Amino acid sequence: AIEMIAEPYILIAMYRVWERSKVILEMFGLFSRAVILCGLFMLSKWWANEEQNSPEEIVLLGYAYSQLASSILVVLAWILYYVVLISKDNKIDDEKKSDGFASYHDLLPTLFSWKAMANVWKDTHLTYGLPQFFVQSLIKYALTEGDKFVMIALQMDDETKGVFALVSGLGSLVARYMFAPIEKQSLYEFGKLQSETRGDDHSSSSNAHEDTSILVFLLSLMLRVVSGLSLICLTFGPNYSFMFFDIIYGPKWSMHSCAPAVLSLYCLYLLLMSVNGITEAYVSSLVPSAIYNIWLILVTAIYWLCVMYGLQWYGANGLIGAQCVNMSLRIV
Structure with a gap:
C-alpha cells in the first residue's frame, strides 16, 4: 500500500521519459531493501540468541520490516526528486510544468471531491x-x-x-x-x-x-x-x-x-x-x-x-x- 503512493510520481516520470532518473530510483529501492534485509537478518540472529526466541519468527519479522522500511524510503526518494525539480523553476520549461507537479502543493494528496469525480x-x-x-x-x-x-x-x-x-x-x-x-x-x-x-x-x-x-x-x-x-x-x-x-x-x-x-x-x-x-x-x-x-x-x-x-x-x-x-x- 505504501509503494502505491509513489505510482503517480512514477507515471509522470514515464510520461516525460525520464528513464535515467527512474532507473536510478528503482535501483536505490532494490539496494536499500537488500541492505536493510541483511542488517535485520544479522540483528535477528543476535536477538534470537539473547532473548532465546524462535529464530524463524524473528527472521520473518525482519523480512516484513525490511519491506516496510524500503517502501517508505522509495516514496521519500521520489518526493525528494520532484522537490528538487520544482525548486529549479528557472530550468524547467512550461511543457514540463503542465505535465505534472508545478508546485510543492501538487506533491500532496488531495481530498476526495464528488464534483471532480462527476x-x-x-x-x-x-x-x-x-x-x-x-x-x-x-x-x-x-x-x-x-x-x-x-x-x-x-x-x-x-x-x-x-x-x-x-x-x-x-x-x-x-x-x-x-x-x-x-x-x-x-x-x-x-x-x-x-x-x-x-x-x-x-x-x-x-x-x-x-x-x-x-x-x-x-x-x-x-x-x-x-x-x-x-x-x-x-x-x-x-x-x-x-x-x-x-x-x-x-x-x-x-x-x-x-x-x-x-x-x-x-x-x-x-x-x-x-x-x-x-x-x-x-x-x-x-x-x-x-x-x-x-x-x-x-x-x-x-x-x-x-x-x-x-x-x-x-x-x-x-x-x-x-x-x-x-x-x-x-x-x-
Missing part, C-alpha cells in the same frame, strides 16, 4: 474504456492464476505442487526484474505513439506512414532485445539446470525430483513470455479492447483445457507446456 465520469472515452479494461484484467487474471485453481480442483500431489512452485518462483525472478520493466515501458511507448497518431487530425499521409514506420521499428527493436536475453537463458538453462539445483538445493531436488527438467522447459516458456509481452503491448495499442477481450476469452478456454490435460498426464512438465501453448496463442 467531471471524470462525463468523459465518454473513460467511461467506455473502464468496463473493457476491467473485463480484460479479469481474463488476464484467469490466464495467469488459473493453473493454481486447476491444481487445487484436480487435487494434485504435493511433489508436483512443490516442483512447480519452486521452478515458477525461480523463473519469475528473471521475468520480474528483466522483462517486466521492458514490457511496461513498451506498452506505454506504443500507446503514446498510437494516441499521437490518432489525435493528429491534420497529419498528411507521409506523416502517417512515418509514424507507422516508427511503431514497426520500435516493435522489431524490442523483439530483438527480449529475444536475445531469452535465448541466453534458453542456451544455458537446460544444460546447467541440474548443476544449479544440486549446488543450491542439494541432491533431493536435483536427483530425486523432476525439477531440473521442468526448469529446462521453463527456459522455453521465458522466451515465449518475453516475446508475448512485447507483441501484446503492440496489439493493445492498435486493436480495440472489445475484439481483444473476445480473443483472450478463447485463449483462456484453450489454456485451461491444456492445463487439465497436461497436469493429469505429465505433471509439472505438462503445466509448463500448457503455459507455452498459452503464450504461443497470445503471440499469434
Whole structure:
C-alpha cells in the first residue's frame, strides 16, 4: 500500500521519459531493501540468541520490516526528486510544468471531491474504456492464476505442487526484474505513439506512414532485445539446470525430483513470455479492447483445457507446456 503512493510520481516520470532518473530510483529501492534485509537478518540472529526466541519468527519479522522500511524510503526518494525539480523553476520549461507537479502543493494528496469525480465520469472515452479494461484484467487474471485453481480442483500431489512452485518462483525472478520493466515501458511507448497518431487530425499521409514506420521499428527493436536475453537463458538453462539445483538445493531436488527438467522447459516458456509481452503491448495499442477481450476469452478456454490435460498426464512438465501453448496463442 505504501509503494502505491509513489505510482503517480512514477507515471509522470514515464510520461516525460525520464528513464535515467527512474532507473536510478528503482535501483536505490532494490539496494536499500537488500541492505536493510541483511542488517535485520544479522540483528535477528543476535536477538534470537539473547532473548532465546524462535529464530524463524524473528527472521520473518525482519523480512516484513525490511519491506516496510524500503517502501517508505522509495516514496521519500521520489518526493525528494520532484522537490528538487520544482525548486529549479528557472530550468524547467512550461511543457514540463503542465505535465505534472508545478508546485510543492501538487506533491500532496488531495481530498476526495464528488464534483471532480462527476467531471471524470462525463468523459465518454473513460467511461467506455473502464468496463473493457476491467473485463480484460479479469481474463488476464484467469490466464495467469488459473493453473493454481486447476491444481487445487484436480487435487494434485504435493511433489508436483512443490516442483512447480519452486521452478515458477525461480523463473519469475528473471521475468520480474528483466522483462517486466521492458514490457511496461513498451506498452506505454506504443500507446503514446498510437494516441499521437490518432489525435493528429491534420497529419498528411507521409506523416502517417512515418509514424507507422516508427511503431514497426520500435516493435522489431524490442523483439530483438527480449529475444536475445531469452535465448541466453534458453542456451544455458537446460544444460546447467541440474548443476544449479544440486549446488543450491542439494541432491533431493536435483536427483530425486523432476525439477531440473521442468526448469529446462521453463527456459522455453521465458522466451515465449518475453516475446508475448512485447507483441501484446503492440496489439493493445492498435486493436480495440472489445475484439481483444473476445480473443483472450478463447485463449483462456484453450489454456485451461491444456492445463487439465497436461497436469493429469505429465505433471509439472505438462503445466509448463500448457503455459507455452498459452503464450504461443497470445503471440499469434
